[in-house]
Amino acid sequence: MHVALFTLGGTIAMAGTDRSAADPVVNRLTGADLTAAVPGLAESGVRLHVQDVRAVPSADLTFARILDVVAAGSRAVAEGAAGVVVTQGTDTLEETAYLVDLVWPHPEPFVLTGAMRNPTLAGPDGPANLLAAVRVAVAEPARGLGALVVLGDEIHAARRVRKTHSSSTGAFASPDTGPLGRVVEERVRILTAPPRHTPLPTPSTAALAEARVALYPATFDDDGTLLAGLPGGHRGLVVAGFGVGHVPSALAPTLGALAERVPVVLTSRTGAGPVLRHTYGAIGSETDLQRRGLLDGGLLDPYKARVLLRLLLASGTDHAAIRAAFAEHG
Incomplete structure (x- = not known):
């Protein structure tokens, strides 16, 4: 069983240089770096096919870039991936996830995650978020739910999730509905499953x-x-x-x-x-x-x-x- 992992940069992929420098934290971690830093991932039994997409802050992501990742995710599913995981910055995560949800046509989960605390800080949340995202991507109960956002062991529907705080590790919430489920002791628990809408067509870049x-x-x-x-x-x-x-x-x-x-x-x-x-x-x-x-x-x-x-x-x-x-x- 394998998952296609696409890395887009953001806080989860940042590494420190010199805190006295003008730019003390920069995008530097590859997908291999990210996965190597996740305790328990190697023992999960899930193989990751990693593709490092051009690392940019999430403020510089575009419709076209995200739709390119969706197309790559579709190819990965056609080749046998059980699900897709994308890591990116959290600033535009609620928007990119919704764009994915509108066009994703497959039952295989498309999971987006990130981090609020970079690896140079005490208690970075990226490794735990990535591990939870991988678990959701291969979970049978998550199939057919479209695009999902997973942070803090909570599973959110892309159409309802919001970033509600600028810096807290508990920044993401679904104010109108609450999360769809949680990851508890390595088990993916889906507590409610909203109906899916018919996927919309993917327009051209022009x-x-x-x-x-x-x-x-x-x-x-x-x-x-x-x-x-x-x-x-x-x-x-x-x-x-x-x-x-x-x-x-x-x-x-x-x-x-x-x-x-x-x-x-x-x-x-x-x-x-x-x-x-x-x-x-x-x-x-x-x-x-x-x-x-x-x-x-x-x-x-x-x-x-x-x-x-x-x-x-x-x-x-x-x-x-x-x-x-x-x-x-x-």
């Missing part, structure tokens, strides 16, 4: 480059001046509204005008909970904005909504199908 989607957060005393330049070169917009999907009343007409030209998706900036549909009726409320043509993002946070909208636009999805997709995925 189509992705043309499908730019803006993200606009509503803020206190916002007069909408920054919206004046949109959509410009953008083909879609995600609005991170207050609470259950509200914006200052001054923004409502502008957003309505934009929604006549490009898809505009309404989400909540709060970090958990849904956009409502028909509870409040004031100008700028969720009811008013949806009446003006904004699409309901449901439970999707703004970052995941942007991933979904860009993927749909790059695939040539029309407005009606975009609305239906958000009704299904949100």
